[in-house]
Structure formats: structure tokens, C-alpha cells
Amino acid sequence: MFRPSTWTKTIVASMTSYIDAGSIVAGAAGLVLWADFLGMENWQMGLLGACSSNALSAAVGALIGGRICDLYGRKIVYTYDLLFYILGMLLIVFGVNYPMLLIGYIIVGLSVGADVAASWTLIAENAPAENRARHCGTAQLMWALGPAVVLLLSALMNWFDLGLLGNRLVFGHLVIIAFITWILRLQMPESEEWIANKQKEKELVVSGVWQKTSYWDLFTNPANLRGILLLIGVYMIWNLAAGTGGFFLPYIYKTAGGISTTASQALSALLFVTSCFATLFIFMTLADKYSRRLIYCVIACLYIAAWGLLMLPKEYLGLSVFAVSSILMGINNGSGQQAFYQMWGAEMFPARYRAAAQGFSFFSARFALSIWSYLVPIIIGSNAKGMPIAAVILVIFATISMLIGTIFCPNTAGKTLEQIEAERYGS
Helix, strand or coil, X not given: CCCCCXXXXXXXXXXXXXXXXXXXXXXXXXXXXXXXXXXXXXXXXHHHHHHCCCCHHHHHHHHHHHHHHHHHCHHHHHHHHHHHHHHHHHHHHCCCCHHHHHHHHHHHHHHHHHHHHHHHHHHHHHCCHHHHHHHHHHHHHHHHXXXXXXXXXXXXXXXXXXXXXXXXXXXXXXXXXXXXXXHHHCCCCCCHHHHHHHHHHHHHHHHCCCCCCCCCHHHHCHHHHHHHHHHHHHHHHHHHHHHHHHHHHHHHHHHHHCCCHHHHHHHHHHHHHHHHHHHHHHHHHHCCCCCHHHHHHHHHHHHHHHHHHCCCCHHHCCHHHHHHHHHHHHHHHHHCHHHHHHHHXXXXXXXXXXXXXXHHHHHHHHHHHHHHHHHHHHHHCCCCCCHHHHHHHHHHHHHXXXXXXXXXXXXXXXXXXXXXXXXXXXX
């Protein structure tokens, strides 16, 4: 019988991040091309962003998928939802009208939302306590690698002047990656921690000393509620800014700075390449050994500075300013709020609530982003006159997230999930 190593489980689970972030950035890279091809208006672009895997559909998928994971196991969601992802991607690849594109984005978003709840939970449950940040960081690394590859491919397609066909091919490569990942996942086992917890729960229920868990325990149990509020404060608020960058940054580069499509995609690629190095050399290397509070605070402040640069008047924006902003954003994306959120989301909850907690907090983040994504192109405007206003709002989001995570950073480094559970919930 095939018994995958801990790192094999981590890498296969982490591929979710590659195809999720890749789908978001592929949409961003081709947004202008699709808008020209379909004659989309600003509200249609906003609706596409709001319903994509960057926002609402992923939110709903995470909410449903997280609960299913806790009730029936991680593997059922973790394995089969990629088939729906492939279906949605094919609708985009062969899309010829706005409804096909929109429906494809919705299906893809539902799939990746459910998959994130399952995969991120599995990674943390399989990881050794002394190297949990290193394992969780692998998903963050893939989250950066996917967009980096997508944007480099997009720049290459533009170099050959393939236009919309190039963007279709970029989406097509994600279909291939998803299919390979699905094949590999068929060989992966269920989470041992979930199995053990489920068996223990059944025994306690039969003995009459425990009642079956309810979804509402997330909000009525004080320890659960504190964890949920921390995740929302850190991730949901930060994601309003990060989601804006993930989907609209090439659009901002072009409209606010007059940067060409090829150059804007290269700048976005710079952001995600920087993210890869930041994940490897900051989060994965330092977060298991040094003060997580200090690391979080410093990296979160860099994100405030990154959006602060875009508050400059339009005449001062250009390639050099965008390059510095992209590097600062990249460092944060690789080792900032999302990396800590992914790890804390698993550490602070018992197995019976873990995926549902991740699912709900992810739902909250993407749902809020769906509303904000609808407003972003309207605030910025077609001539980018509103970019300074949008940037001020995004700086506020980044600052709030920095303060919440720094003040309420949990002391979980080096502890097993069982130790953390005993500290937070008692024996």
C-alpha cells in the first residue's frame, strides 16, 4: 500500500493554492482583453470580479466545503471538487460570450473555496509542531508561484501578440495542472487526526458525556468566537486590499500609470516572484524560530507603505513607483497576513471545528471582497481620477489588519495541535 510522506501530502495539498491564485491572476491578466472582446462595461467587470474565485463564489464554496470537511472528512472535498474546477475552467477557455465567462468563474470559485478549507486544514494536521510554519508556508509558496507562472506566460503570449487566444492558453495550463493534481490526490489518505477525533467523539457521545458538535458552536463557544474574530480581523480586512491587487492591479497599472499590458503583467510577475522568495526566506525560515508577533508587524507595515505609494497624484505614478510598490506587496503576500491566517486558522481550533472555522473566515473575507470588488472600478474610474481615493481606503484596510494581528497574535509556535487545544479549550 502506498504511504505518502508528510512532505508529499503537503505538496499535493498545496497545489490548491497554485490553481486558486493562478485562476485569479489569469483573470486579472486578461481582463482588458476580455473587456475589449465582449465590450464589457465597468459594472460588468465589477460583477465578474465580485463573482469570481477572488470573491463571492469562493466564499460560498469555503462556507459549504468547510462544514462538509468536518462532518464527513477532508478527503471527500479535497479529492472530487477539482473535477468541478476543471469544468468551470473549460467554460472560460472556450467562452464566447459574457454568460459563459461569468458561469465559468462562478464554478471555479465554488471549487477552490471548498478546496482551500480542506487542503489548508490537511496541511496543518499533517505537519510536525516544530515545522508547522514551514509546511503551511508551502501552500503560501504555491500561492505565489501560480500567479508568477501565469503572469510570465501572459507576458510571453503578449510578446507573440496572441491577444485573447494567449489568455485562453494560460487558463488551459491551469486545467492541465488541476487534472494532474486530481490524479495524485486519489492516492492520498484521509487525515489521521480527523479520523482519531471522530472516533473519540463517537465514544464520548455514546457514553453520554458529550453532545454532537453543532455549526453554531463556532459562535457560541467563547474560545471559538475569539479565534473567529481574530481571523476575520486579520484576514478579511487585509484581503480587501490584497484582493484588489490580485484582480485589478494590471488594470490600475494601465489606467493610472499608462503602463503597457506587457509591462503591467511583468510588474505583477515581479510581485509574485518576490512573494516566492519572501515565503522561503522569511516565513518558512523564521516563523518557527523567532517572534511571530515581530515578523507579522514588520511585514504588515510594508504592505501599508506599498499602497501608500499609490496615493501619489497620477502624474507621479510610473514604472519605478509601481516596481517598488510591487516588491513591498510581494514581501507581504509571501510572509504576511495570509501566511499567518492559514496557520492560525488550523492552530486555534480543534479538529471538529477546524475546517468549518477556516471555511467561515474565508467566506467572510471573500464575501466582503465581492462587495468591494464591485465598487473598485467605479471608484477608480476609467481615467483613474479616483485612484488616490481608492489607495487611501486600501491603506486604512492594511493598517487595521496590521494592528489586530500584532496586538492579538497567539502564542502557538512549537506547540502541538493537542497542546494548543488544551490551552484554549481545557482537557
